[in-house]
Amino acid sequence: MAKDELPEPKRRNKTLSVADALSGALDPVLKKRGFAGRDIITHWRQIAPKPFDETTLPDKLAWPRGERSAEGATLYLRCAPGQALFAQHEAPAIAAAVNRYFGYLLVNDVRLSAEPFSSGSGRRVQEPRQPSQSEIAKVGKATEQVEDDDLREALQALGLALSRRSSRNGK
Template sequence: MAKDELPEPKRRNKTLSVSDALSGALDPVLKKRGFAGRDIIAQWRHIAPPPFDQTTLPDKLSWPRSNHGAEGATLYLRCAPGQALFAQHEAPAIAAAVNRYFGYVLVNDVRLSAAPFTPGSGLKAQKPYQPSQSELAKVGKATEMVEDDDLREALRTLGLALSRRSPMKNQ
């Protein structure tokens, strides 16, 4: 490369998923809590056996200080009120489920964390959206020229979803 030539700048106008955009911000926080990645937290609903998938959340992984490999961490769980005794009793089953998911002995022991349990907001039921007559008419007019029935229906569904999200509906 000549002295006059500058390296081509990195493209910054590419699309990213939310998880990719936040990974840089979340990874240092998760590493402080002992997690190598986001899998155990993000997939907890699939990893934990029922009812612990709804009543517990991973808080931290504590690794032993020996140099004998990465196996055998202690998983600390936040637990819903009234579920602590049950979760402690079923700790071997929870550890087995985590190990089964990852395919190796990641967790040797499960203990309860003193941190309070805060369940996710994803469980809240949402009201079904009912578009107004003006929105239906506007989207119908925009898609009426499309000849393919499947494509017209897909565009109509997309148009209604976008009109619901739009802050300026009357433009």
């Protein structure tokens, strides 16, 4: 083989999930944020007590300087707007839940991060939209031949829901 030629890459001959394929790329970023692995981030909904599983996200772990032990880190959380005071008040319960999940004293303190809570990470709130008169008339005309009242009402509700969906997608 000449000096200029690169060796042919090994083929894995198996399928990989996106998470497995990207795990090597994410590890340096996570280590920079103080995380040894992805567990606390990927399993946050199972780790955090309610309602913090939906209103907070782990941002980083800060380890005490000069100590060799792997215990007693400070967990910084990103918090949804309006939830910061509640999360700070319940910090001991959040730390206890993390320690219970891992089975040892990983988190000694929980503090709030100055970073904003990402808007796409929480539960999305659907805005109720009233159907237009033309949509109601169109669905009513399509279901007027149905004799069973309960079935007609169910089909009308389905038709209006589908018309909302198509108008939201710009169709």
